[in-house]
Amino acid sequence: MNQAKPILPEPHLSETEHQRAHFPDGLALDCGAVLAPVDVAYRTYGRLNAGRSNAVLVCHALTGDQYLAERHPLTGRGGWWEAVVGPGRPIDTDRFFVICSNVLGGCMGTTGPRSDMPGEGRPWGTDFPSITIRDMVRAQKLLVEHLGIDRLLAVVGGSMGGMQVLEWAATFPGMVFAAAPIATAPHHSAQNIAFDEVGRAAIHSDPDWRGGRYWEEPGLVPAKGLSVARMVAHITYLSEQALTRKFGRRLRGASALTFLEDVFEVESYLRHQGSTFVRRFDANSYLTITRAMDYFDLAAEHGGDLAAAFRNTRTRFFVASFSSDWLFPTEESRTLVRALNQAAANVSFVEITSDKGHDAFLLDEPEFHAALGGFLRGAAEKLGV
Amino acid sequence: MNQAKPILPEPHLSETEHQRAHFPDGLALDCGAVLAPVDVAYRTYGRLNAGRSNAVLVCHALTGDQYLAERHPLTGRGGWWEAVVGPGRPIDTDRFFVICSNVLGGCMGTTGPRSDMPGEGRPWGTDFPSITIRDMVRAQKLLVEHLGIDRLLAVVGGSMGGMQVLEWAATFPGMVFAAAPIATAPHHSAQNIAFDEVGRAAIHSDPDWRGGRYWEEPGLVPAKGLSVARMVAHITYLSEQALTRKFGRRLRGASALTFLEDVFEVESYLRHQGSTFVRRFDANSYLTITRAMDYFDLAAEHGGDLAAAFRNTRTRFFVASFSSDWLFPTEESRTLVRALNQAAANVSFVEITSDKGHDAFLLDEPEFHAALGGFLRGAAEKLGV
CATH class of the missing domain: 1.10.1740.110 (Rna Polymerase Sigma Factor; Chain: A)
Structure with missing residues (x-):
């Protein structure tokens, strides 16, 4: 029955302490506003090597957060990508330094509508500026630089995380050695x-x-x-x-x-x-x-030419889709791969046969895990990590 | 912006006068209750012939109603199936006597939650009994008999209308010479x-x-x-x-x-x-x-055997699906056709190539219209109408 008592969050989201980096000067956003200050909440797993060359940034999806490979402080459940990130896993924390940050606009410690609106003594709420996937990536870049990293071995993510991967590769190509956009698309469809x-x-x-x-x-x-x-x-x-x-x-x-x-x-x-x-x-x-997510349209950001987003890129790409994903169908990944080919990028593509739908990227999919792990190992070897 | 004023129905639904048949004894429902009285609101198009053998019952979908081939009294818009029903159309009103009634539980004149609850001086509201697709068909049968018709030349409908077509053929096979379930399925899926x-x-x-x-x-x-x-x-x-x-x-x-x-x-x-x-x-x-609709599961009503629903049927079937319909995908129609074949029914099946999705059955689809029209002409000739 639906006349349930209102469900109050418990513990209250804002009561949780998150690990953060603070950027007092904030960020210039796509909408023209400057958002300042900006906090970026994040978690890291594994160790950064002496050459600072083994960092892998994982970008989370719409309702994900930075707790990708550990118990979640609010829900008490395991990390959302423990199947993929950990010792001996495809994103091997024995080998890589894994970073995951809560997206800009989120509610797990990074600046968002729940954060204090400077000088107002209240949360931003709906006065929070409109942000884009590229703005999320700009906030991540602040964090990556704050951690003393010039270039990421890889940027990896599924769904909205994959959109961020594409924006990283398009906007800061020199900082991305390898990119793995998974179960994603270069724009949000009408559906x-x-x-x-x-x-x-x-x-x-x-x-x-x-x-x-x-x-x-x-x-x-x-x-x-x-x-x-x-x-x-x-x-x-x-x-x-x-x-x-x-x-x-x-x-x-x-x-x-x-x-x-x-x-x-x-x-x-x-x-x-x-x-x-x-x-x-x-x-x-x-x-x-x-x-x-709805605003995201990588081709439109480059004069309507998706290939132009990746012109002269030296990033290595691994594109993966899942056969039963009807939210981000394989055809969207093919469109992306065609554009990457047109841009003469180094790209491998796999469509994983799965009946688990879009969520397959989060689940136990051995073929996907083997392919992603192989791609990252290859990138690491190429870079001499 | 979404903080709009509440939208009040205008004119109020209950103020519209509908053409009705009144059944004081009502109906015994699948849930065990007897619903009485029952009104069935309906419209007819064309003329019943002397032999009373040219009646075609059209069953409407979830949000449709009896105004299928004329201006709608509330919206002022054309009938929802004017593309299919009318003079010279696939369901030709120059030739057939077309009946369409508002479903039991509906809100366009047939007894439903908005109707008076007997003896209570208030509408049924959520005290209205749970009904099934078969109950809707039972109410239609009252109307058909009230109109003096022993056997329908055809029962035709798309989506939930197609579910009613299947129930007609399964429950009252002797009253259905031809049946056209369109863009439908023998049960509602989990999705x-x-x-x-x-x-x-x-x-x-x-x-x-x-x-x-x-x-x-x-x-x-x-x-x-x-x-x-x-x-x-x-x-x-x-x-x-x-x-x-x-x-x-x-x-x-x-x-x-x-x-x-x-x-x-x-x-x-x-x-x-x-x-x-x-x-x-x-x-x-x-x-x-x-x-x-969610309850509808024709196989479950027949011991888990869909073919048993049609055993010894003499009804002629025309099953149609649309290639881009993901709500009632072609595979569901194939399941139905396999069961009909197993029951040795006379069945023809067509998958119409269309990119219009489920709604294609309502729209301008010449190939579909030609196939449906041909099926009905064939049935009429067979019956000597």
Whole structure:
């Protein structure tokens, strides 16, 4: 039943202490504003070598964060990419120095709508400037330089993380030896934008959003709207086959006909996804970051010519897609690969056969892990790491 | 911007006079309850011949209604299937007597959650019993018999209409000479259920839904929740190609970065779809009817054997799917055709190549229209109509 009590985040997001770098001068954003100061919250795994040449930056997806290979401080669950990052894993922390930072606009310690608006004594909220994927990358660059690293051995990420990888390679090519955009696309499609818009409409429709000023009442969050946004997004992360395998048409309990209770297991699962998400994510961050994804159009940033984004690049690329991913279908990766070929880039491409949908990049996919690991080992050898 | 004033339906749905048949004894429902009385609102087109042998029943989809081939009394727009039904059209009203009724549980004159609850002096609301697709068909059967028709030349419908076609053929085979289930499936998939559940969650989350009792305050409707439900459903009706062709990434106006305004044309379009829908549809009907779709599982009704639903059938079937329909993919129609073949039914199947997605069955698809028209002419000739 849906008339549940409002779900209050616990512990409150802002009560968590995150490891941060502070940049008082901030950043000049694509929208023309200067955002200052900027904090970038991050985690590192493994050790930076003496030559500072073994750093791998991992970029997270829409609802991910910097806790990619350790227990999450809010949820208590394992890191979101423990299948990929760790000792002996494809991104081998015995060999590489792995950096992951919360994106600009996020809610896990990096400056975002929940951060204090300077001089106002209140959070930015919806006054937080509109940001782009390129702005996220600029913030990451501040962090990388702060860590004393001139060039990243690799930048790796899936979904929105893959968009950041592409922006890194296009905007700071000299800093990226190897790039692995995974399960991503060089722009958000009309369908991607449409699904995001449903999520935003759900948040906007929640009276507890209060025009973005829910922070005026301590503990208030637009839990119902954010939960619906998460539910619809979650469907797009799974393939139809994955949903069928997981749930099919299995009923929860009695087969009694009722329209006020959850009847099918898939419904309970989605509701659970929605309600747990609300505990760890900020609604205004969700609005800000989905907008950044929608704006993303790498070709448009280069006069409509995607290949121009990579002209004269010396970065090595590894592009991977998953056969049942309908949010970022293989065809989008092919478009990217064609542009990279046109730019005479060094590129390898693999489509992984999987029925797990978009989320496959986060899951146990041995063929993908072997391919990514091989690519990184090859890059490291080439660079003499 | 989303902080719009609540949209009040105008004219109010209940103020419209619909043509109805009244059944004081009502219906025994699948859930065990008896619903009485039952009104069935309907429209007819063309003339019933002396032998009463030229009747074609058209079943509407989730948000359709009986106004399939004339100006809609609430929206003022043309009928939803004017491309298919009319003089000289595939369902030729010069030749056939076409019947279309609002489904049980609907909000255009047939008994549903908005109807008076007998003896209570208030609408049924969420006390309206859970109904099934088979219950909808039982109500249609009352109407068909009321019109003095023993056997339908054909039962035709797309999407949820196609589910009703299948129930007609399975439940009352002697009354159905020909059946045309279009862009449909013999059951709702986990993904279908999941999308429906997002829509229901959005309605439940709207405080103006008031636990289903919004009718207590005149003019109040859960407009925001119902609008979000319509938005997400609408995405599933279109293919990615159709969205891209219609809107691509076109910006609405200035390219200024903002996250409070609609930026992309596809967003405005979706919002418009949502807000106009609220004017013509009842939220509790939406809950009731989506549940009926989710329950639909024809094989489960026949011991898990889909072919058993059609055993010894003498009905002629025409099954059609559309190549870019990802809500009811062609594979679902193939499953149906295999079962019909197993039951030794007379069946023809066509997959129409179209990039218009699920909605193709409503649109200008000449190949589909030619095939459907040919099937109906063939059936009429066979029956000597």
